[in-house]
Amino acid sequence: MLTLFQTARQHPLAVSIVGASGGAFSWIITWGEELALIFRLVGGFFGALLAIASFLFVLPRLLRFLRGWRRNGISKADTE
Numbered sequence: 001m002l003t004l005f006q007t008a009r010q011h012p013l014a015v016s017i018v019g020a021s022g023g024a025f026s027w028i029i030t031w032g033e034e035l036a037l038i039f040r041l042v043g044g045f046f047g048a049l050l051a052i053a054s055f056l057f058v059l060p061r062l063l064r065f066l067r068g069w070r071r072n073g074i075s076k077a078d079t080e
Helices: 004-010 012-072
Strands: none
């Protein structure tokens, strides 16, 4: 079996192509990981906005529904 240096002496172009493609592939993997991190950060930001919006808009309606349910029962709570 040939060592890397023997292969590089016999087939320098093939070794350089394999090395360049390996470097490019590792760059693509690194870039993909950074892109995934950006997506996670943006998703977390919009998730936080959604949580704030749900507290501001959904929670008052839910509390009103639960108060009506405690007072009148489930059938009349649907109309309040």
